[in-house]
Amino acid sequence: MTEMMKPLALAVALACAGQAAAECTGAVTIGEGVEQIVTLIDNRAVGGRCMNALIVDTVAEGANYESHRDFVREVRELTGKWRNRGLISRGERRELLSAAENSSVGHTVTVRLIGFNDFHGTLLSPGTFGVNLNVPPAQRPAVGGAEFIAGHVDKLKAQNPLNMVVGAGDFIGASPLISALFSEEPTVEVMNRIGLEFNAVGNHEFDKGAAELLRLQKGGCKAGDPNSCQGAAVGTPVPFEGAKFKWLSANVVSTATGKTLLPAYGIKRFGGVKVAVIGMTLKDTPTIVTPSGVAGLQFKDEADTVNALIPALRRQGVKAIVVLVHQGGFQSAGISDINGCDGNLAGSAIQQIVSRLDDKVDAVISGHTHAAYNCKLPNASGRMIPVTSASAFGRVLTALDLVIDTKSRDVRTASANNVLVDRTDAGVTPNAAVKAIVDGYGGLVSPIANQVIGSITRDIPNTAIDNACNMPAGDLIADAQFGATTAAGFGDAVLALMNRGGVRNPGLTFAARVGEGDGNVTYGEAFTLQPFGNSLVTMTLTRQDIKNVLEEQFAGCRGQSATTTRIMLPSAGFSYAWDGGKPCDQRISNVKLTVNGLTSTLVDAAGVVIDPLQTLRVTVNNFMATGGDGFSTFLNGTNLLGGAQDIDALVAYMSAYAAPNAPYDPDNPALSKPRITRINAPAGSTTCPGGANVNP
Amino acid sequence: MLMSAAVRAAATLLCLAAIAAGAAQAASPADQRLKRLLERANTPGSNETTPPETRLRLLAAGEAALARRDAGEAAQQFERAGMVRHEADAELGLIRAYMQAGEYRRALAFASHTAGAHPQSGAGSALYAWLLHIGGQARIAAQLLDNARARLPDDALLQATASLINAPLSAPAAGLLVPPARFAPYTTPPLLPQTAAVIASGVLIDSGRGVLTSAAALGDAREVWVRSGLGQTVGATWLRNVDDTGLAQLRLSDAISMPSLPALAARDPFPGSPAFAVEFPAIAGAVPGWPLLRVGFLGKPAGVAGAYHLGVAMPPANRGGPVFDASGRLIGIAVTNAVSGDRLILASKLRKAVAEYPHDGAQLAPAARMPVDEIYEHALKITVQVIVSR
Known part of the structure; x- marks a missing residue:
């Protein structure tokens, strides 16, 4: 277990232990489900808490070890303390250790990707939004707003410290004055503080051309624009700090150099496991962006681009691969639930892309259509993989959980859940620093x-x-x-x-x-x-x-x-x-x-x-x-x-x-x-x- | 005969394909529609999984709901249309539904997206520019419009919008009152006579049962109506002129729904402080519209108690609209006369002179500044057109 995770596991253990302390029944078990091992040791109170609760070995208890060895080490340390205090016998400790060694706990690690798309510089709440169209307008909560996106991201992160925040493009462009007037610098600064790590380029990232996109990535003031670099007035660095996250453009190639404009993919390591995200925009971007915005760039086929990158990623030991693509679809006419998939996006561009993806791709976070959906669609091998989209304007976030085999480093299962960025959620604390920046730009836009x-x-x-x-x-x-x-x-x-x-x-x-x-x-x-x-x-x-x-x-x-x-x-x-x-x-x-x-x-x-x-x-x-x-x-x-x-x-x-x-x-x-x-x-x-x- | 779903689908596709193949010979409207559907279904990159007819029905239902002033239902229908395909028409409907509901900020934010995401739609840029303009962002609106006109030089809607912005005494008319880019709310009866004209602005008081407006503007009017920025229209009768303020108090035949006012200033503002004046242009024909917000700085005391020089540059008109400070607090009502020009009748004076004028909500200065779009949103709900027939 990482140092980061220990406090969480301990907190969960204490919370669970507290609840169970009154009654410690049955035998001590290790693991869960069909692979659970039942020991001969009575589950009993240890220092006021039950042994079963103190051994963090289930998802509900917060178990998310980066390796089986980490789990066994934890059990060894814990039982060693119990033995030293005379709470268990030498034989009991031996049996607990044996059960831990023979369990499957720690054979998988769960990594959470927190994704969203088509933010379009919507730093202020875009109004109300329901989880589906059946929710009466009066009952739809106010959603979005940068400070609440940050709060919800923090909440999703707290549920799993092994996480990565990603985007599927169009975070800038076609945006309100509060971002557009300042050349989208406010959105970049806010995303830096929300903790965005990787973001696919979308068509709107090219609204002002490749050079401007590169400036937003690298930082610096926009020449000749008096509204650029307003950090002194809003509490951000001057000159403009640039994006701390990486924009990815796997299928956008400079015709002059033959290289991608921005990196094709990003890799984040979680202990011994690497997760890669490949980012790209729709290949039709040149047809929907002004020609000057895409001059000197070539936009390649999405699926072909992904499939061609797989060998390189595998050579780097990456087996867990997620695609961030700014292309999407719509659910068929229904209630458009944010976790629905009416019609399975049939005939849509994203469905066609997914149907050609290499089987080594584990999930797709998509965008562009502003729709919300949570689908499982067949890839080129017919395997069903998650394909998600999180509406637009910061209304919805996707939590994509990848359960990864710590030995093979490949994804065993992947599941997703779309959640509203609900401003009325009492369990979410809006980010004050983000709000201060947004308020600062709000004053400047007057x-x-x-x-x-x-x-x-x-x-x-x-x-x-x-x-x-x-x-x-x-x-x-x-x-x-x-x-x-x-x-x-x-x-x-x-x-x-x-x-x-x-x-x-x-x-x-x-x-x-x-x-x-x-x-x-x-x-x-x-x-x-x-x-x-x-x-x-x-x-x-x-x-x-x-x-x-x-x-x-x-x-x-x-x-x-x-x-x-x-x-x-x-x-x-x-x-x-x-x-x-x-x-x-x-x-x-x-x-x-x-x-x-x-x-x-x-x-x-x-x-x-x-x-x-x-x-x-x-x-x-x-x-x-x-x-x-x-x-x-x-x-x-x-x-x-x-x-x-x-x-x-x-x-x-x-x-x-x-x-x-x-x-x-x-x-x-x-x-x-x-x-x-x-x-x-x-x-x-x-x-x-x-x-x-x-x-x- | 029973047929499996797969077989049925294949048969349908074959049937469609046959129709498509024979389209040149048998090009009835139904055949052409089927052919388009087939082509769309087979076109890589198409994101649409719902028939276009469904979408058109949704758009029509949205517009019909909007015409009934049912903003919630209209938004629902336009939203559904938007979930079929990401297009400007549904978004324009949504923007107007938000405006009909008084949600200026939401409309403005969404309009920015429509203008940026659909640059080939003149209507998107035109509506966004108009919303910016009426909300006090005239310079940016003009710039946006210039860019759009450079992109779409023959777009009639953009040209009409530019003409409107450059003519401060006019209001949207003709092509700018037609969906999808209607620059005005839908209204309620009564239908007004041809001779009716908007002669001033007014401020709702007394929980929407009364209005303060320019006394001089009423003159010898035979009939008076007021219409809110959300399109609600009711008859009105003159109640009295308010002391030496230049204002008249009207009683409305039915209450106009109005929100509680933003906090009131604990004391009068100071000369030089920012001021946001809101009013409707005076026009013949009494077409509905949204009020305009203009920005300036309060002038010096006007030489009479309870009044300042307005300090906000306004085109000639009878005034009567509300004036807000930088914290969004209602600080008084604008009036004018030929001798002293535009003045602000301060809230402190109005509180003494008009029992129904809001008294509560006092707030200590200095307060946090309110974004101008939020000030406009408040103003939209309490500012009315005063319409007369002579």
Whole structure:
């Protein structure tokens, strides 16, 4: 048994043992069915549990050993412990070991393939779906959605740790905006996290051509597409990480090289057993895809391709072989149960392909028609093999269980079951990480992102433009926040202060980014500038508070971090000077405030606060209002009034600079710049301080 | 005489083959149909195991159910047709069945597939583009339509859709109201007179028993009806004008089914915040349709209490439609007048002025953002056409 399986087997054993503990009857048996061995040893409690339950030897108990030897080893260890504790005699141990050695337990291993097809980028639930058409619409559960697919896959995996997640093509293309707008990168990223391992190409994988498919496989951004590589906004790597799973294209050959475009098959090893999946699309793909999508490619016959690969797989010791093919059929008119096979897909393309498959193929997971079925169809030798399809859009998953002889490494039996991806299944936990990615792309797809909110005459950087620490983007934001809170009832503010750490890269750029036109600023850009979703808070502070909070900007002063200097950006009408050569609480001077054309001096040139108890209304963001960035003085604020979100304030402010109005000019004299002046700086100083050195 | 199944099948095939062979001499419609069936059965790669006649019957039954506004039954029939063969016609039916049921998001997602999977179907791309357009994704809709028209330059449906999108004051008509790509819900009686016209939009209130709409638009109307985005049509009577809002309150002859509203904003929104305004175009002829959502940012206070400049660019119309914030909360109703232009009457004012205006469901800001297609889905169910005959 693998290390992975031991916890499961133990858990099952404990659960079973717990149930049987009250009554341990009969004799200890090893194995099950006709091959069960009945010993002469009484089934009795061992440490509160029954021996029969503690020996994990049946499927129901979770037995799935990779070899018979593994099982015997388990029994040897277990009985050794019992013997050491005096729970069984030496003879009893010998008999149990003998029964284990003579049993058939571990002669087979069950590997589960979890398959689906025709996902078509359906990251959000496609609605309700019933197991068949007889289920009244009102009783059909909501299905699908990437986070629930992940949850159901996890559930199916938990039932058998020896598993492989596979697809039968069309996972991308013909997809909703949430995937299509971002060149299908969201679907690939989500599939990576669902744990998809191998996926046949379908016709829609070629919608944008082979080169684009290869990019999705290998990763990297799509040249010239501003919507590519949005990972920073959704929590995935940048550049785009590419598929962690392998797309397979056994029957798609490059005419230039004669080689398959992508690998023909994938092999996964389970202990001593190898399982191969051969992946391919329908040979008629060129007839249903735009010619440019399949230029330079040849699509070969499906069955011939599979049969030709069998010898190579056998040479690698692979005896368990499953075909993933993007071709399918329909059940005949009936109730179309997801586990039905009305009409046995007679006359369909998939039936004809299967009828020509080599007998060494053990099962087929198909797709393309969006139908669900669970069939057994005759192969070229007349042997019936499972042929499945799991509807489309992530509504259904197929669990295909292969019982493999651990000695011959070939499949003894194969059985399949289609299950709904039921969002109401209380036993399934939706995957939060997957949901976060989907939600992230859901936000990006909003039409609001590319709305133009105003325009600018040149770049508005988020960096200091002088050694006093003036910053154009910070000035703009402070002015916007002041504008949003100055009116009666909105705060009555006379001043706004913005923390420079809240002004994010790259500021606002003049050059167009998503085709909005040079100079135009989109809501998306504004959101990048202020991504934190802070809201505005207007509070009453005294003039002394204002002096103190300005002194608090410098490293080591008034509780500010000893290693960080944080110069805030004030709104127009407010100005002050600072001298980094002086000690704490003596650096700020010449604080002036102009309101309605009248200028008041709050702090004189000597640093003395004039009328220190006089109050004024000041706007900051809620992060600062709660003492963020070390500005604990703001905690003195009274009469707090919550306001708009910071980005709303910026949008409202920029609306005055939207066409047909003149664009925002950061050099406009009316903006009263510079607002911060540095005095007595060292000769040659050009640096705005940000660290422990307040006077660089 | 008893015959085994295998023998019977062989005899049938022989019979069909004989008919096929003699088709050139005896080409009756029945013979031709049999020949097609035989060819299909013998064609490698055919995925169809059910006779095409069955499929056509299913499509017809689906359309008939849709015309009865039985969206569930229609979806069932179209779904069955889709399980016979993966084709655009059944999918177009399904999309419209979802829209008839008010499931915009489901319709939109499925339409994306139909447009992508059946690129030779102009109807698929046309319907997808229209659904994107009405849901606020105008730029992407236009791009999709351009691509489809480049692919199918002679497709009349695509051309009509492009014309419609480029004419913001018009609504689907003629060819765009005919299945399989009908751009509108099916409606209930009463049949409206020829003189009826859509003059404004309105918002359902009072559990669907009342509507708020533009007071000025009603003017001297002799008769008034309202029709929901799902096609339900009922008569209406003027109840009163609402204070200084520019809105009138209507009482409906029968309640229009409406869902509970998404959560209401605890306080009024701020200028600059995203706004999603929804309304029907004003048109002569009173044809049914789906409302359009437009995106913008709320303007500044309008100088009167409880009103902002709308801040969402809209073509000239009488307004009356709902406006939502980025969390999908109903923040008020759009109105207009010649002097002050488009304004938003804020929910806080409406709550005071209209007892039936929704009061509950308060939610603290800031809330998570709601996807725009979900906002549209809510709007579809509470926005009505206000139709008058003068």
